[in-house]
Amino acid sequence: MMHHMRRVLPPPAFLWLFVICYGIAVFFEIMFRMLPADVDMIEQPRGVVVGTAAGIYAMYRMIAFHPVFSPTYHAWLRSTPWTAAMPLPKGPVQLVWQDGIVLGTLLILAFGCTMKTLATTVGLFLCVHLIMVMLVLLLASIPAQLYIIAFGMGALLSLEEHGYTDLCALLLLVLCMVARAGLRRSIESISWTSRSVFELTAAELFSSHAKREARTSRRDNALGYPYQTLKARPLKTTVPLVHAVLLGALAAWYVGVYAISTEHPHIKADTLGWILIVVSTLGALIRWLVYRVGHAPPISIRGRLRARTWYIPGYDRIYVAPLAALAIGFVINMGRIKFGIPLHVATPLGVFAVILVLFAAGPDLAHWRLIGHHHLTETREASASMIRI
Amino acid sequence: MIDVVDVTQHYGVRPVLRNVSLRIESGELVCLMGPNGMGKSSLLKVVAGLLWPIKGHTEINGLRRRATPEDELAIRRQVVYLPDHPWLPSNMTGREFLVAVGNLYEIDVDRLMEHADRLLKLFDLTEQGNAPIRTYSNGQQKKIAICSVLVTEAPVMVLDEPFTGGLDPSGILALRRVLRQLADRSDVTVLMATQIPEIAEALAHRIAVISQGELMAYASPEDLQTSTQCKGSLQEALGRLMHSDTLDNIEQYFQGVRK
Numbered sequence: 125m126m127h128h129m130r131r132v133l134p135p136p137a138f139l140w141l142f143v144i145c146y147g148i149a150v151f152f153e154i155m156f157r158m159l160p161a162d163v164d165m166i167e168q169p170r171g172v173v174v175g176t177a178a179g180i181y182a183m184y185r186m187i188a189f190h191p192v193f194s195p196t197y198h199a200w201l202r203s204t205p206w207t208a209a210m211p212l213p214k215g216p217v218q219l220v221w222q223d224g225i226v227l228g229t230l231l232i233l234a235f236g237c238t239m240k241t242l243a244t245t246v247g248l249f250l251c252v253h254l255i256m257v258m259l260v261l262l263l264a265s266i267p268a269q270l271y272i273i274a275f276g277m278g279a280l281l282s283l284e285e286h287g288y289t290d291l292c293a294l295l296l297l298v299l300c301m302v303a304r305a306g307l308r309r310s311i312e313s314i315s316w317t318s319r320s321v322f323e324l325t326a327a328e329l330f331s332s333h334a335k336r337e338a339r340t341s342r343r344d345n346a347l348g349y350p351y352q353t354l355k356a357r358p359l360k361t362t363v364p365l366v367h368a369v370l371l372g373a374l375a376a377w378y379v380g381v382y383a384i385s386t387e388h389p390h391i392k393a394d395t396l397g398w399i400l401i402v403v404s405t406l407g408a409l410i411r412w413l414v415y416r417v418g419h420a421p422p423i424s425i426r427g428r429l430r431a432r433t434w435y436i437p438g439y440d441r442i443y444v445a446p447l448a449a450l451a452i453g454f455v456i457n458m459g460r461i462k463f464g465i466p467l468h469v470a471t472p473l474g475v476f477a478v479i480l481v482l483f484a485a486g487p488d489l490a491h492w493r494l495i496g497h498h499h500l501t502e503t504r505e506a507s508a509s510m511i512r513i
Numbered sequence: 514m515i516d517v518v519d520v521t522q523h524y525g526v527r528p529v530l531r532n533v534s535l536r537i538e539s540g541e542l543v544c545l546m547g548p549n550g551m552g553k554s555s556l557l558k559v560v561a562g563l564l565w566p567i568k569g570h571t572e573i574n575g576l577r578r579r580a581t582p583e584d585e586l587a588i589r590r591q592v593v594y595l596p597d598h599p600w601l602p603s604n605m606t607g608r609e610f611l612v613a614v615g616n617l618y619e620i621d622v623d624r625l626m627e628h629a630d631r632l633l634k635l636f637d638l639t640e641q642g643n644a645p646i647r648t649y650s651n652g653q654q655k656k657i658a659i660c661s662v663l664v665t666e667a668p669v670m671v672l673d674e675p676f677t678g679g680l681d682p683s684g685i686l687a688l689r690r691v692l693r694q695l696a697d698r699s700d701v702t703v704l705m706a707t708q709i710p711e712i713a714e715a716l717a718h719r720i721a722v723i724s725q726g727e728l729m730a731y732a733s734p735e736d737l738q739t740s741t742q743c744k745g746s747l748q749e750a751l752g753r754l755m756h757s758d759t760l761d762n763i764e765q766y767f768q769g770v771r772k
Binding site for chain 1: 594599600619645647
């Protein structure tokens, strides 16, 4: 039994930390019981410790066991005859009965707490698990299950807020099954070729060696043409239309979930009004910066004024998408006020349109960097790494 | 049999391997030697399939690496690789790790258990074998990594500096004996990087010397001594091949001291 449990349990340092935190929580609980405090207050410390432990454990299970988070483990696997049909040598990434025992133990440690606290602990564990699975799917480029879970999480938030706990539990179960299928696919996608998506992306995020590489890679991205072409990895520049639509829909979905939430109407109206302005302005700025860094206009604004060249078609088309995004934000906000369109309809629609335009509108970045009528300039990072003679 | 065909690799603009071709017959134990940073580990990674060279390819027992998924998997079942800094699962015990690795190579369970026990005993890890690997010292971690290679019973072994990493004298002796026994077998091929001439002299059928990314020499220890016209030890012959300036540098250093 211990042999099986040890395979999934975190290192002793984590367990000791939990024991200490739990001890402190029990101490506070005893203190609260001596004082005239309400029931929620009394059980809060233990509930928080147990809930947090459940969330951290769910996170640990994925980070410690999925090869996507350990480039050395992944590299080792690639040098062995391991296939997706075999169990992972380090331990399973999917939820197994040992996880049930860990979660059950945590629930037992929360004895005396309300059912809500117990349900929150289980919910937190599963939600963190789903978020970690989404991260894995993102790194492994498995979009189908990723979008399903992302949309489902939004629905989960909404159902929970409106008190549909049964439906919420059912949806959580369905999403866990989708996550299981997604994890299966992520394991299958550990490629036998050397350049798997895993190694290139997860590595950039998590290992120290890879962090170094990622920094270099970011510097490479800022090098500008022609130096940029020397870097090993091609820059991902095009977002397919289907992803642009789905990303827009996802953002709109979460805004919609907030729009129908039980938040105070005044606060909600203010926030929704700002969301569209912030998304369109910030989005337009980021999009412009991505195109602008290292690729200046061929003549300055003063030059344009002097030469009376107001419009340079080969360059100024990069302004179209950001300006369109700003215009959409402005028009929808104005239209909403003028025609009395409800906020919970206008804002999600506006966010969808803005994101769609920002991701899908041309020109294609790689294409534009090659043939745009720009003036190649040194970026700050490129000039910092350059040797001056 | 390992066939390295015209392999060229460079990281960025720094060439590490230049048109290296090498053929290791079945049953041979070949030691790869050369100065630091000259491409030994890169060549081993190419053979182990971790690195895909810019030019050239490798074949293992007639199968070309990365040709098809089926061939690649067939190769992986025959090859085991011990990197310089091997990955080890910190939460598993040494014994569990050996069994997990053996399972990957589809070794019969009874034989696997028995072999794991013998290996743990051989490397003085019988007691530690049931403790998590995170509690091991550096030398013990190196030992368990070596055990994980040997437990696979793979016919092709690619070992990067197996004698370094804090092995104690008994571990070195045990590994030497095991490699000697493997070298005598006709069905096991071993390619091993080492910096220790005595080990190469004692174990290797042939020695490949890599310097500046090129294969400078590939011959038996005796032939290397003959070709360098060196009547002393292999160390001297290798010194002449790889570090021709070293003796001069030593002489110049002491001349400076005398002045």
